[in-house]
Amino acid sequence: MAIRPVGGYEATGRAADRTAVEAIGLGKRHRRRWALRDCTFRLPAGRICALVGPAGAGKTTLLSLASGLVRPTEGTVRIGGANGSGPAGRAKVAWVAQGGPLSPRLTVAETLRLGRELAPGHWSERRAEQIVRAGRLPLNARVGALCAGRGAHLALTLALARQPELLLLDDLPAHADPLVRHQVAALLLAQAAEYGTTVVLTSPPLAELDGLCDHLLVLAGGRIRLAGAAEDAVGAHALVMGERRGEGLPPRIAAHPVVDAQLTGRHFTALIRPEGAIAPGPWEVAEPSVEELLLAYLRAPDVPAPNAPGGEPAAPRPRRLLGGTRGHRPGIPGMPRNAAPGRPGPPGGAPRIGHDQHSGKGAAA
Numbered sequence: 482m483a484i485r486p487v488g489g490y491e492a493t494g495r496a497a498d499r500t501a502v503e504a505i506g507l508g509k510r511h512r513r514r515w516a517l518r519d520c521t522f523r524l525p526a527g528r529i530c531a532l533v534g535p536a537g538a539g540k541t542t543l544l545s546l547a548s549g550l551v552r553p554t555e556g557t558v559r560i561g562g563a564n565g566s567g568p569a570g571r572a573k574v575a576w577v578a579q580g581g582p583l584s585p586r587l588t589v590a591e592t593l594r595l596g597r598e599l600a601p602g603h604w605s606e607r608r609a610e611q612i613v614r615a616g617r618l619p620l621n622a623r624v625g626a627l628c629a630g631r632g633a634h635l636a637l638t639l640a641l642a643r644q645p646e647l648l649l650l651d652d653l654p655a656h657a658d659p660l661v662r663h664q665v666a667a668l669l670l671a672q673a674a675e676y677g678t679t680v681v682l683t684s685p686p687l688a689e690l691d692g693l694c695d696h697l698l699v700l701a702g703g704r705i706r707l708a709g710a711a712e713d714a715v716g717a718h719a720l721v722m723g724e725r726r727g728e729g730l731p732p733r734i735a736a737h738p739v740v741d742a743q744l745t746g747r748h749f750t751a752l753i754r755p756e757g758a759i760a761p762g763p764w765e766v767a768e769p770s771v772e773e774l775l776l777a778y779l780r781a782p783d784v785p786a787p788n789a790p791g792g793e794p795a796a797p798r799p800r801r802l803l804g805g806t807r808g809h810r811p812g813i814p815g816m817p818r819n820a821a822p823g824r825p826g827p828p829g830g831a832p833r834i835g836h837d838q839h840s841g842k843g844a845a846a
């Protein structure tokens with residue numbers, strides 16, 4: 482684990498009223514190729530945000546820009562109101578990255594002492610002790626003898642004791658055993674609630690997001706595909722499941738923007754962004770889980786952002802009046818909504834409906 486630049490956290494005002502990260506037209510180009518482009522979003526303070534996207538989507542680039550380690554080619558990113566590229570912005574961010582150097586020869590106590598010395602004026606001894614106690618870190622153990630989960634917990638202690646406003650967390654929970662992952666999740670929730678720290682988790686296990694992440698940021702191809710509060714994002718989509726009678730989706734479903742559709746045998750499952758009421762028919766309509774929503778976006782990296790091209794957060798929407806049979810989690814045996822994370826859809830399953838689904842092409846007659 483490597484701890485990147487850190488700084489002080491001002492516990493003033495209601496977290497939800499403050500903006501932790503604001504990106505406007507943010508972009509980074511390497512030679513002629515854009516790693517990130519047109520990236521516009523606002524992340525309120527005190528949120529736990531899942532940053533999700535396929536390999537090469539631009540996640541690390543976004544973290545590098547947010548941490549101030551890399552300067553944008555275009556646009557701006559502000560951290561707690563300060564320019565993210567300047568010292569004031571950088572001082573508000575901690576980045577716990579995978580594979581960085583915690584010295585294996587030092588003990589836990591020596592590592593913490595070093596952390597305190599390297600963060601004069603920012604270090605909270607009380608917070609460090611709390612986190613060490615919560616993670617049951619043995620103070621006299623050598624860092625090299627700690628299991629991966631405890632090593633991760635130590636890296637997190639170093640980062641949080643420095644009281645950052647924004648914590649960037651790279652893959653951490655995925656590498657720990659379930660108990661440590663649970664401890665880390667509890668720690669992050671407490672940190673966000675009590676200290677207003679904003680946490681950005683890169684590629685967290687999708688099955689563990691419900692109840693942990695309340696904000697979503699989906700990238701693909703260097704552009705934002707979805708950004709906003711998880712609740713709003715879920716409310717702006719619907720999962721429609723039913724029997725199919727033609728080649729593609731029923732026209733009354735394909736009339737809405739389709740994010741992803743899975744066709745399996747005689748059934749279909751589609752994640753749509755309803756534009757108005759969904760016409761009734763031989764299908765069920767349900768609210769997607771966060772996992773289902775993200776899986777659909779990961780399966781459809783080309784889908785345009787709701788407010789393309791800027792990809793701004795979707796505004797909170799009132800609950801729609803849905804047609805069809807609206808249920809909470811009806812589930813259809815063998816359908817993708819029950820698929821395990823990382824295994825989108827049943828084996829030998831349905832073809833993914835491509836881009837032209839958004840215009841409704843490919844719908845069944």
Ligand SMILES: Nc1ncnc2c1ncn2[C@@H]1O[C@H](COP(=O)(O)OP(=O)(O)OP(=O)(O)O)[C@@H](O)[C@H]1O
Binds near residue numbers: 534535536542
């Ligand atoms: N220093 C660089 N020079 C050239 N191209 C780069 C550089 N850094 C990133 N890229 C390219 O920019 C794109 C985005 O890379 P980035 O590492 O941000 O993606 P990512 O979502 O973090 O991917 P992964 O999950 O595989 O780490 C990729 O196509 C990558 O090859």
